[in-house]
Amino acid sequence: MAAHTPRPVGTPEDLGRAPGLRERKKQQTRDALVQAAHLLFLSQGFARTTVDEIASAVDVSQRTFFRYFANKDEVALAVMADAEDYFIECLRRRPAEETPLQALRASIVKAWRDLGNARTSGPGSISSALELLRIIEETPALLAAHLRRVTEQERLVVQVLAEREGLDPAEDLRPVVLAAVFGSLLRSAHLSWTAEQEPAGPEGMVTVIERHFDQLGPALAGHWRS
Amino acid sequence: MAAHTPRPVGTPEDLGRAPGLRERKKQQTRDALVQAAHLLFLSQGFARTTVDEIASAVDVSQRTFFRYFANKDEVALAVMADAEDYFIECLRRRPAEETPLQALRASIVKAWRDLGNARTSGPGSISSALELLRIIEETPALLAAHLRRVTEQERLVVQVLAEREGLDPAEDLRPVVLAAVFGSLLRSAHLSWTAEQEPAGPEGMVTVIERHFDQLGPALAGHWRS
DNA sequence: GAGATTATGTCAGCCTCTGACATTCGGCAA
């Protein structure tokens, strides 16, 4: 097992090659750990769940747990992390005619919709991610780790945007600023989704996100008092 | 000592009352801890500094350290936290004629300038805060904690903005969105300040922040390709 | 100065996370 095990991301040469037993087992324990952790977090809360519990629920040693995940946070954020990867993929595929802002909006909506239509249960399911989002928001340590992940994702967004528009992010601040704006827009959407009794599920999330996008113009415009 | 010791924030009834010996001593050890931690972090890095080291540098027990700060992160972020409080104060005082965006921009610039002109050394100095910013950015755990703090501050900004403009933040998304945008704008400014060889010190930071503000309009406008 | 408050120290202990080393298991080729 590679040192520190980054999350398995399908490299090009993986495609079409049948993974051996070893790989399959690895994926299996990983999924099992995520799922076990998930269940425990939901039932007992994040803080009151120990790594030992998670590990022994899957019948591996604590040490093995830490070979799959760098820390306890990571296992909680794993599902969200996968979803974010998919979003980046969507963004990469947007047609060049769209403005950067349009492309971002379209990608995030598509990502949620697709994930919503995909597997609807199991460790990688999107409803899992949504339940997790609630736990994340109410657990300071997790929220912190999540926010850090999000800002790292933002760097990727900057890169993709700059590439799309053919400019150098070191020269031009616009991709940086837009990515930042987009990131925080998403976060306030998540926040309002978890806080309010919004329609649950991915489609509810899409609604909330779109509502936030629509407020972007008005928020930046002059005075608010009508 | 109150349980968990939130950072001392001057309550109205404190004003003009001479603090007793006990209070003064508390403030003294707190400052000493911050300063000692600060020096150690700068010389050895955050991770390689133990709480025991910090505590014994000030000649108190480890247990006492944890009565002042909930965790190791907090002592590192203490100076930044004070600066943020001052910013909020500035925002509260902005004239009502300014648009929300103008008020935010003016407050953050004023806050950096004032803090820059105030004590220029010592545990609460602004140059300390700036040095810390570098450490924060390169220490994942600290960055995470910092980001969480920032988003909490954002909630305050939402409140102040909503109050200014006389609207209900639960009804109207504009304060929420603007605060989010502002927060991420600041963060990318910090990032570019720590990354590049920007003019050091508070004034350099002001320059960077203003440059980012100026890009806000262009970033959101249609296509970027000229 | 006596008693009530409050800060500090001490101690024991849980939990997260890591390095080192031994063991077992899957992949692969003779």
Next chain:
DNA sequence: TTGCCGAATGTCAGAGGCTGACATAATCTC
């Protein structure tokens, strides 16, 4: 099939963050 190599896992020991409980010492109040 057998045997070897490398990769995954287990075991163990230990550092470091953090907390509750209780005792002690300092300040405050009257």
